[in-house]
Amino acid sequence: MATPHHPRRGSIGYYHRKRKPSLKSTIRSWPEIEGNVKIQSFGGYKVGMTHVEMVDYRKSSTTAGRNIMAAVTVVEVPPAKVVCVRGYSETEDGLRVTYEKWADNLDKEIFEVIPEVKKKNEREIPQDLTEVRVMLMLQPWLITGVPKKIPDIYEARIGGSTVDARIKYATEKLGKEIEFTDFSKPGNFVDVISVTKGKGFTGHVERFGVKLLPTKNRNHRRMIGTLGPWHPDWIRWQVPQAGQMGSHQRTQQNMRIIKYAKSQGQDDINVKGGFVNYGLVRTNYVLIHGSVPGPIKRLIKFRDPSRQKSPSVENLEVAYISRESKQGD
Secondary structure, three states, X not given: OOOOOOOOOOOOOOOOOOOOOOOOOOOOOOOOOOXXXXXXXXXXXXXXXXXXXXEOOOOOOXXXXXXXXXXXXXXXXXXXXXXXXEEEEEEOOEEEXXXXXXXXXXXXXXXXXXXXXXXXXXXXXXXXXXEEEEXXXXXXHHOOOOOOOOOEEEEXXXXXXXXXXXXXXXXXXXXXXXXXHHOOXXXXXXXXXXXXXXXXXXXXXXXHOOOOOOXXXXXXXXXXXXXXXXXXXXXXXXXXXXXXXXXXEEEEEEEEEEEEEEOOOOOOOOOOOOEOOOEOOOOEEEEEEOXXXXXXXXEEEEEOOOOOOOOXXXXXXXXXXXXXXXXXX
């Protein structure tokens, strides 16, 4: 008798499920924006989670306009430094760097990542530039929750207005520090890009959520019924099997920024006893509505939303932030 049809178990939305070589996420695409020139990305380090009491800003919610409790993620976002400006031109092989300018006074820490910075001779800016980006250097030594002194360097796109205006904006910021407010503000949506927590090698039941076999099955239950038909005579990629789980790059879209502020010490955002496995927040921080991928201390990258549907909110009313200990009883 033929087996009745049933929906497949487990999501195949993020194939292939392979370990990312680096724990640093990569921004692969950038949305086009209109309006004033601005930077389209910023980075920070995941601190932990807490909860807040705020007015529900979602108009279609059953509790719209009322006070609700919501889970938020705390991300510490120390100021970043612009160390290089890059211009890209469209070629037959895609985007290629045709203009590059480094800052004059580079911090010594940058040479831990880039042993030799080759400063090219100053030349005119090409007329066929199609994209402008800057290299941001995050400064983890400004915070105490992440025990590292080697900076994280990545490219961020400059968007808005015209290419000439973007070049001017990037050149003015070269060698200077920028803050999270240059990127976004509370009430706006962002896409959160990070590498998830690693789970190691797991079986297909845990990895894909496959249903257990009946108790009368021979040998054991945590196995799949079949690896596939005789023909084709190979195991297809849709068959759930054991393998790496976690340490995958994921993009969480349309996450709302609840609050941005600078830590004022124990009486602001820090919970009693400090955040578990992190400690105290000492610089700028943001509160993101909901959870973001990755473990504590993981590098988190924010990007302008690529598929925003709901409008931004001008004024978010946060009445209370929980500062109770997260270390249990």
